[in-house]
Amino acid sequence: xxxxxxxxxxxxxxxxxxxxxxxxxxxxxxxxxxxxxxxxxxxxxxxxxxxxxxxxxxxxxxxxxxxxxxxxxxxxxxxxxxxxxxxxxxxxxxxxxxxxxxxxxxxxxxxxxxxxxxxxxxxxxxxxxxxxxxxxxxxxxxxxxxxxxxxxxxxxxxxxxxxxxxxxxxxxxxxxxxxxxxxxxxxxxxxxxxxxx
Numbered sequence: 001x002x003x004x005x006x007x008x009x010x011x012x013x014x015x016x017x018x019x020x021x022x023x024x025x026x027x028x029x030x031x032x033x034x035x036x037x038x039x040x041x042x043x044x045x046x047x048x049x050x051x052x053x054x055x056x057x058x059x060x061x062x063x064x065x066x067x068x069x070x071x072x073x074x075x076x077x078x079x080x081x082x083x084x085x086x087x088x089x090x091x092x093x094x095x096x097x098x099x100x101x102x103x104x105x106x107x108x109x110x111x112x113x114x115x116x117x118x119x120x121x122x123x124x125x126x127x128x129x130x131x132x133x134x135x136x137x138x139x140x141x142x143x144x145x146x147x148x149x150x151x152x153x154x155x156x157x158x159x160x161x162x163x164x165x166x167x168x169x170x171x172x173x174x175x176x177x178x179x180x181x182x183x184x185x186x187x188x189x190x191x192x193x194x195x196x197x
Contacts, residue, residue, distance in 0.1 A: 012160060017077035024071050035064060038081060041161045042088045044150040049092035059091045066091075085165045136187035143168075144180035151177060 016037070022030035042063055046056040066087050074083055137145055146166055151157040163170040 012158065013078045013081070016080045020071070020074065020077040020080050031068075034067075034080070038084060038161075041081075041150070041158065041165060042084055044152075045085055045088045045165045046092045048146045048149040049089065049096055051092055051096055055095055056092075059088060059095055062091050063087045081161055082164050085161075132188065132191045136184055136191065139187055140180060140183055143176070144183065147173070147177055148180055148184065 016034065019030040019034050023034065039060060042060045043056050046059040047053075051059060063084060067084065074080060137148065140148070143166075147162070147168075150162050150165060159173040160170050162173050166173075168176070
């Protein structure tokens with residue numbers, strides 16, 4: 001089996017531009033492809049702004065609605081990804097400024113929530129490791145934190161998209177990612193919650 005090679009940056013930009021032009025002509029399939037290809041990136045750009053998962057979902061949804069409203073106004077189809085990243089950042093800042101809203105929950109409504117059956121000690125250990133991980137991430141530089149949040153949840157990150165989202169040269173994404181992961185690994189190994197579990 002031949003390993004998949006990521007498309008060259010210009011090919012990817014042209015591919016997204018073609019999809020945008022097709023979407024303008026009424027192709028729902030082209031619009032679905034744009035959403036499928038760029039949602040992970042947009043979600044992580046929103047997450048890097050400090051929003052929780054639910055707020056990120058709302059921000060990304062609003063971004064897609066904004067694209068639908070402005071499909072014909074994007075002057076350069078090749079700049080679609082950059083346009084979407086800009087919209088996500090602005091919307092995330094707007095939503096993040098509002099603050100987190102509390103949603104009260106009636107105690108009796110929790111009785112219908114199913115138990116996933118996982119042992120308590122396993123959940124506790126997972127929680128401690130998660131706390132240790134995010135404590136270590138917060139000790140990294142702001143640049144490392146932003147980069148790792150964007151690439152951590154994507155199986156094969158598109159470095160051109162990451163570079164555009166974070167305003168860094170494409171060629172520095174991989175080496176910077178490697179240095180940030182090495183720093184994170186060292187920080188984690190120094191934490192007893194991580195090394196003993």
